[in-house]
Amino acid sequence: MSGDWESLRAACEGCQRCELGKTRHKLVFGVGLQTSPVLFVGEGPGQQEDLQGEPFVGAAGQLLDEMLSIVDLGRRNCYIANIVKCRPPGNRDPKPEEQEACVGWLYEQMRLLRPKLVICLGRIAAGVLIEPDYRITRRHGQWVFRDGVWYTSIYHPSALLRDLSRRPETFLDLLAIREKVREVCPEVYDQI
Ligand code: URA
Numbered sequence: 001m002s003g004d005w006e007s008l009r010a011a012c013e014g015c016q017r018c019e020l021g022k023t024r025h026k027l028v029f030g031v032g033l034q035t036s037p038v039l040f041v042g043e044g045p046g047q048q049e050d051l052q053g054e055p056f057v058g059a060a061g062q063l064l065d066e067m068l069s070i071v072d073l074g075r076r077n078c079y080i081a082n083i084v085k086c087r088p089p090g091n092r093d094p095k096p097e098e099q100e101a102c103v104g105w106l107y108e109q110m111r112l113l114r115p116k117l118v119i120c121l122g123r124i125a126a127g128v129l130i131e132p133d134y135r136i137t138r139r140h141g142q143w144v145f146r147d148g149v150w151y152t153s154i155y156h157p158s159a160l161l162r163d164l165s166r167r168p169e170t171f172l173d174l175l176a177i178r179e180k181v182r183e184v185c186p187e188v189y190d191q192i
Helices: 003-013 047-052 059-070 096-113 123-129 157-162 164-184 186-190
Strands: 038-042 079-082 117-121 144-146 149-154
Touching: 003 096, 038 059, 038 096, 038 123, 059 157, 059 164, 079 096, 096 123, 117 123, 117 164, 123 149, 149 164, 157 164, 164 186
Parallel strands: 038 079, 038 117, 117 149
Antiparallel strands: 144 149
8 A cells, every 4th residue: 555545544543523424443545556547436334334444345335346357357457436435324324414524535545546437335425426406216337527627427236235126237337437437537447
């Protein structure tokens, strides 16, 4: 890990900017290649992530890994983080004030990573990173270009575990993401 990443993680580990800092077991900073131009952003850690300190290690994480493999990606060549870095108790959605308190850490990560593509996993990440009140049912798979970065959203893997009917359209979104990676940052596929 480069010095900047190390000091950012160390600062984040001590964070008490919101109530979630009081109940976390482990802070879930992020995982993956710290030079990757492709960033996936979920909403916040669940129980397994809170215990292990790594994003997407529970059931949703297994599905996310399968989704990444459709895009020819994996934890070795993209970066994965969340809007909030500590687990909301009982797997509730992170509150707006918790999202606001925490998202600065994600912006710091993005400053270091300088992603070219940002894929929001679910409505909450898209509402923060693309547009407030984002309607994922209408807008998943659409691309927005802002400040040199391409943003899109797909259904959150937890939603896809609950609702199988969303999977065919997500498969098409994933194929489109693969095309976009090839177009915008094909070097990603050179990483082993
Ligand atoms: N869901 C998320 O949004 N993030 C995780 O890290 C795990 C589950």
